[in-house]
Amino acid sequence: MNTGNFTFLCRTKTGFGMNALEHLPFDLSCMGSQKPLVLLDNNAQLKGCAKPLIRAFKESGMTLGLCPPIDGGTDPNIDLKTLKNFYGIYIDKGFDSIIALGTGKVADMAKALNIAVTLGPDTLKATGEKTQITQPLTPFIYIPTGMGTGMETDKIARLNGKTFNSPFLAPDLAIIDPEILIQDTSDTIINAGLTCLATCCEAHVLSDNPPARAYCATGIGLIIKNFLPLVQSILTPEVTPDKKTTKRYQTNLAQASVITGIILANCKGLLSIQLGRHLAKDSTATPGQAMTILLPAVLDLITANKSDLGNLILPLSGLDEFSSVPISQRPALAIQKIRSLLNKLYQICLGTIPRTLSDTGVDRESIDALVQSLSSDPPPPGTDIKTINLKQAKTILTHALDGQPLNQAYLN
Amino acid sequence: MHIPDYYEFCCRVNIVTDHHALEKIPELLLSMGAKNPMVLTDKGVQAAGLIDIVIGAIDNKLSIKTIEDQVPPDSDLKIVNRLACVYHEKGCDAIIAVGGGSVLDTAKGINILVSEQAQDLMQFTGAGVLKQKLKPLIAVPTTAGTGSEVTSVAVIADHEKNLKMLFTSPFLLPDTAIIDPRMTLTLPPHITAATAMDAMAHAVEAYVMLSKNPLSDAHAIEAIKLICHHLVRVIKQPSDKKGRLALATAATMAGIAFSNSTVGMVHALGHSMGSVCHLPHGNCMAILLPYGLEYNLHKVEDEIAELLLPLAGEEIYACTPQKNRALKAIACIRELNQILNKATGGTHPICFKNIKDKQGNFLVTKKMLPEIARTAMGDGTIFYNPEDLDYEDCLMTIQAAWEGIPLDRSKIKQG
């Protein structure tokens, strides 16, 4: 095992577990902040997520400001009028840090607000070189209320089609407190869980980056132990475990989601992620589902050193299975483990989840068109995303069609 | 996977690992808005020609204001104060610290004074006193061991008042750690072995302490795997650049692991060995590590058993019955010490009575052991140990480590 040339940077400190929120006032004061402004969405507002947060600040002597809740709906665009309004509140009232209480859109809004309050609102209008952020921003805390998109802890900020990319955009602190987590829908959990799985698996196999591998192994372990049980507990209430156990699943999965963002920020050009996002636009699959459907073929095709693929058994199945399976059998088993997880999910979801590309409505005839559309969908400027090799993409899509092994030798 | 009720994990250091990582220093500093660095190091590093390599890599892309090589082996308040003045006088705006633990500690101390525009370091002691980002600091470790390039702690000794000041703050973390194999390429085999075993002790202790968490565990495992895979090869083939890079990476990973978990009795005993007998820290770690694990075995048997996999590989792990795995893991560390001893022509010690000066006198005499045990009782790291230690237990452990015989586990006072 070698370590290649690599860089790794995670500016986000994680506080995880019981009463994690209680540590927040101290952490903020260590960052020189006394007056945080909280952004949240209407669902978090409705479910009373702000209450435990307010309670945590009760005896801190700090002033906590609460913005009016934003619409957390499915529209990925940020309402600029709202952003302007928040900017006004922040500046007029002299706030000195930002807390995003929520997932996805709240985090995006918080990142945009952070750029505006630190570097001036004109920076948001900048293009090209000028979008580069090279200095620390205002302290930014991310408190997920659920599993999120896995991109909240990434170093990328998306603002209505524009992308800002800087390590300074990642949260300074992510706090995962079971008390603040609300029950996600099974759709959200499935999409987020599968996004985590694909991200951590591909990065574990393909990046010669020991710190990233350590994060990936942790992320995979959390997914394996908590993902299917949580989905099952929501979809089959008659076998739902006690509240405490469900909460533990949720908290551990939220941690996996935070890890996913950190991986995305450090491992460039993950093929299953890029292809999956693209495929989700043209099929019935969600991004997470598409990524996991493509993942086996991606791993099979791209892995130059098959022992790296075999090593995936360790986080996927644990010490005993890893050490007892012959090296020659590990790569095939690793891929089978991923497929089995998807198949099991199909069963739990009573067939409403695709296991293969054909399940998503794509057929052999439409693959060429899909590949073509890839070339006309270049990666957004400002991201580290590589342009996809179209020939590779075709091979992957073809083999994901029925979920067949790429290399038949693995079957023997 | 052990998930505690609550844990924190943080390592904000940008880790740059590359066979040509040094060449990236100018770009990294410029991106932080600095271009007039002070290069800080010690006489040994300077004499080994490492500063020449660093300067060559920077290649006039920065205006190096001064090169200071006066850092003593044990950090010193007076030096910190003096160098902070030099920093101001020469118009520096960043520090590049090239060296081991003491150079890093000194750099962190200087950085507090110059960033806070302060005269008195004392007012910043303790935890969380610093409130804002300090000036840019780039760490270039030259021994693959201490991990201080990724710790948020600094220890500065005030020799006049005879006290050690401890500083803890996330702002003490260097901005960037430059891991470049050229910095460790010329380390002699016995120092390579000692420093790698220090890193090994960081990873192993981080993994078996109660304060562990899933992320510190994963970092520890990666570090142990890398050390086991590369250490003996590098000792036998010192010019193995890939192996050097892997060992340096492992040391950084182990540093991240223990700074997000803790270290325990191996370090408590090792620190006091160091202060009473002035032994190299890495040698103490290599000798004491199996004893620390033996002592804690009944408390953390499962954790030690899991370490057999990275230590010995999957074949041995699978073929060892579960109940024997922990003892086997400890035996593996002893065996590694034996191999290192042989590969270094006997200079890597496997017990304290092995260590002699040039005249053949013991560096650690049996008479010193009670004082060492007493000093260890006052070491902060002893509180995190899974099993409590009293004076007798400390003494018993170092007596066994002196002789090089396994610990008599029946005598441990189990709490």
Ligand SMILES: [Fe+2]
């Ligand atoms: Fe150490």
